[in-house]
Amino acid sequence: MFIDARSLPDLSRFETDVAIIGGGPAGISLARTFDGASTRVCLIESGGLQPEARTQALYDGESVGIAYPVIAHRLRFLGGSSNHWGGFCRPLDAIDFEQRDWVPHSGWPFGRETLLPYYERACDLVEIAPPRFDDKAYWERVTGEPLPDSVTGRMQVRFVHFSPPTHFGERYGSELGASKNIDVLLNANVVNIAAVGGGRHVEHLQLQTLSGLRHRVSARVYVLATGGLENARMMLLSNDSMPAGLGNQHDLVGRFFMEHPHLSGFAELVVADILRLPGIYRTRVFADGRYATAAFNPSESFLRDRHLLNCTFMAGQAGDYHSNVAPNWERAGSHKAMLEAARRFLIDDRRAAILPPTLLGHWLGLGCACEQVPNPDSRVTLSPQRDALGLQKLRLDWRLTEQDRLSALEHMRSLVMEIGALDIGRVFNGGEYDDAWPEIVGGGSHHMGTTRMHDDPRQGVVDPNCKVHGVDNLFVAGSSVFPTGGASNPTLTLVALALRLGDHLKSLLG
Amino acid sequence: MNGHVCSITGGTVSRRDFLLSLLSLLAAPAAGTGAAGAVPTHDLPPWLAAISGRPEAVLRFGAAYLQLYPEERDREAIIAAIESRMADLPGGGATAGCTVDQLLILQRVVRGEYLRGEFVRIAGWSLSRTEARIYAAVALWSAPDQ
Ligand SMILES: Cc1cc2nc3c(=O)[nH]c(=O)nc-3n(C[C@H](O)[C@H](O)[C@H](O)COP(=O)(O)OP(=O)(O)OC[C@H]3O[C@@H](n4cnc5c(N)ncnc54)[C@H](O)[C@@H]3O)c2cc1C
Numbered sequence: 001m002f003i004d005a006r007s008l009p010d011l012s013r014f015e016t017d018v019a020i021i022g023g024g025p026a027g028i029s030l031a032r033t034f035d036g037a038s039t040r041v042c043l044i045e046s047g048g049l050q051p052e053a054r055t056q057a058l059y060d061g062e063s064v065g066i067a068y069p070v071i072a073h074r075l076r077f078l079g080g081s082s083n084h085w086g087g088f089c090r091p092l093d094a095i096d097f098e099q100r101d102w103v104p105h106s107g108w109p110f111g112r113e114t115l116l117p118y119y120e121r122a123c124d125l126v127e128i129a130p131p132r133f134d135d136k137a138y139w140e141r142v143t144g145e146p147l148p149d150s151v152t153g154r155m156q157v158r159f160v161h162f163s164p165p166t167h168f169g170e171r172y173g174s175e176l177g178a179s180k181n182i183d184v185l186l187n188a189n190v191v192n193i194a195a196v197g198g199g200r201h202v203e204h205l206q207l208q209t210l211s212g213l214r215h216r217v218s219a220r221v222y223v224l225a226t227g228g229l230e231n232a233r234m235m236l237l238s239n240d241s242m243p244a245g246l247g248n249q250h251d252l253v254g255r256f257f258m259e260h261p262h263l264s265g266f267a268e269l270v271v272a273d274i275l276r277l278p279g280i281y282r283t284r285v286f287a288d289g290r291y292a293t294a295a296f297n298p299s300e301s302f303l304r305d306r307h308l309l310n311c312t313f314m315a316g317q318a319g320d321y322h323s324n325v326a327p328n329w330e331r332a333g334s335h336k337a338m339l340e341a342a343r344r345f346l347i348d349d350r351r352a353a354i355l356p357p358t359l360l361g362h363w364l365g366l367g368c369a370c371e372q373v374p375n376p377d378s379r380v381t382l383s384p385q386r387d388a389l390g391l392q393k394l395r396l397d398w399r400l401t402e403q404d405r406l407s408a409l410e411h412m413r414s415l416v417m418e419i420g421a422l423d424i425g426r427v428f429n430g431g432e433y434d435d436a437w438p439e440i441v442g443g444g445s446h447h448m449g450t451t452r453m454h455d456d457p458r459q460g461v462v463d464p465n466c467k468v469h470g471v472d473n474l475f476v477a478g479s480s481v482f483p484t485g486g487a488s489n490p491t492l493t494l495v496a497l498a499l500r501l502g503d504h505l506k507s508l509l510g
Numbered sequence: 511m512n513g514h515v516c517s518i519t520g521g522t523v524s525r526r527d528f529l530l531s532l533l534s535l536l537a538a539p540a541a542g543t544g545a546a547g548a549v550p551t552h553d554l555p556p557w558l559a560a561i562s563g564r565p566e567a568v569l570r571f572g573a574a575y576l577q578l579y580p581e582e583r584d585r586e587a588i589i590a591a592i593e594s595r596m597a598d599l600p601g602g603g604a605t606a607g608c609t610v611d612q613l614l615i616l617q618r619v620v621r622g623e624y625l626r627g628e629f630v631r632i633a634g635w636s637l638s639r640t641e642a643r644i645y646a647a648v649a650l651w652s653a654p655d656q
Contacts, residue, residue, distance in 0.1 A: 337570050
């Protein structure tokens with residue numbers, strides 16, 4: 001059932017079994033696991049069914065590190081940021097879960113195999129089932145194009161699926177609305193997670209609407225699912241019984257913020273014979289009801305040998321060049337010149353003979369999303385500025401390290417090696433990354449690490465079951481629990497974790 | 511400047527012949543490049559002028575390479591450097607007699623350099639060392655005698 005918190009009498013009280021704060025992919029996936037069960041669930045969502053400017057403004061904050069638009073990256077209404085996500089889906093790689101001695105603070109408390117059954121269910125939710133993430137033979141069969149093996153041993157082909165993209169609010173909202181045991185409280189902002197016993201037990205949630213009403217929700221267990229930045233902010237704000245913030249006894253909440261540093265268009269690739277780069281590397285391929293594309297990823301053995309971080313490269317076709325059309329921008333002149341100069345290496349006479357005589361070739365943009373090392377100085381704290389509810393805004397200090405940059409550089413080098421050695425094309429990269437991160441480095445709206453998972457309360461905010469260390473009935477869902485972020489987009493993994501949390505809570509609550 | 515015996519073949523190919531064939535390989539009119547890409551011939555040695563349709567592009571990257579590596583601004587030495595890379599390949603010396611074979615060997619040399627990460631950045635492009643030297647050789651041999 002949907003309930004608009006603004007239509008309730010002031011100081012309304014709710015009692016439930018599971019209170020989930022936040023109706024994005026994490027919160028909705030978790031709530032759905034209880035549909036039809038005897039457990040009562042209250043899903044508390046700050047926004048309504050549509051975006052609304054005043055509510056969205058509650059996401060405003062400061063960015064004091066690498067420039068980061070904290071408000072534009074998130075959406076605050078039912079469905080959360082899935083209302084504008086790109087739908088890129090890929091599970092983390094097995095190595096991403098490992099404790100790697102060259103990656104400080106790395107290691108999940110469990111391996112990828114623990115998440116595999118949940119990944120399978122998550123694929124259903126994001127509507128990409130049945131997934132074929134690593135099945136090269138399958139994609140060769142459906143596309144009819146052989147996919148070259150790595151000749152350098154540094155790289156491997158991996159596949160990324162595309163969700164339609166599933167907008168969780170629209171897609172699952174009516175199901176939740178019809179559920180007998182799930183209440184969805186809309187336009188209800190949780191402003192405090194009120195704890196007792198020195199912060200060891202959550203007693204209730206304080207809610208506030210923008211119209212000034214105050215309500216309260218009490219539950220047996222509470223799950224914070226407000227997104228990778230906001231989860232930390234909520235815990236820091238909830239400081240009535242622990243001045244440093246709930247669960248922050250070891251000063252870890254908000255630290256270790258990770259993104260996937262994105263370098264969109266960090267390089268350009270020119271190819272004379274487009275068939276040398278199979279179509280699935282250049283475009284989205286439709287098969288068995290869903291789209292996919294191929295990505296260049298570093299091989300696990302290369303990551304281990306060279307002690308590097310993970311990375312994903314993708315290419316997108318941008319344009320064609322003909323000899324009888326003058327280049328319309330400076331770089332195009334350089335692209336054309338390279339296609340002319342290197343022609344003998346990039347196309348053979350038989351292929352050239354059947355292509356339009358004026359066609360010189362094509363150019364593609366190359367982008368990469370990299371892993372960054374978990375870094376305690378990259379963090380979310382509270383700003384002295386306040387939002388419309390009187391709460392301190394978020395302050396984000398996103399930082400990258402030299403290790404992150406050098407790792408990305410080495411992968412760029414691998415890509416040039418691979419592309420050149422396979423005679424695919426030639427790569428232009430102005431070298432802006434040689435000495436420092438370039439200005440174009442940005443995030444992918446992937447907010448990870450701020451309530452990281454670890455067995456040891458001194459090293460993590462939540463335990464392997466996503467329960468906050470030191471608080472007996474508070475759990476966290478979302479990418480904030482990722483101890484490391486790999487180089488895969490986070491939503492599939494956070495949905496898998498939410499489903500796993502659902503199983504855990506069911507067994508806990510009986 | 512002409513007439514050196516080239517070491518890359520089992521038989522004998524003069525360095526001039528080698529370079530000529532190399533250049534003709536690179537300069538064979540790529541799709542539509544033809545006259546539009548041709549280098550003005552007035553300042554070329556006569557034997558180079560005989561080759562038509564050389565793309566200006568080659569000269570552009572060649573000149574950029576030589577600017578970065580001025581110590582390689584030596585016609586004979588740069589050809590020798592290319593040759594020695596070709597000779598390194600198994601069978602490279604024995605099959606280099608005809609242009610098609612030379613092209614195949616060069617392609618293998620270049621591929622191998624990419625594979626080993628032996629590339630240089632020329633005008634923003636990551637190019638195999640030998641590939642860049644080929645462009646530089648064309649630029650050097652196209653330039654008026656100093
Ligand atoms: C432009 C863009 C493109 C993206 N593309 C991809 C992609 O291709 N692939 C991928 O994997 N990921 C992508 N992402 C990231 C993806 O959207 C997030 O990983 C995902 O939405 C996170 O889900 P979540 O439920 O943890 O948090 P959110 O989606 O942020 O949802 C949190 C919810 O909590 C609510 N909330 C917040 N504060 C409160 C409060 N105090 N009280 C009550 N409710 C509250 C919010 O209104 C929101 O509905 C993209 C993100 C953006 C912005």
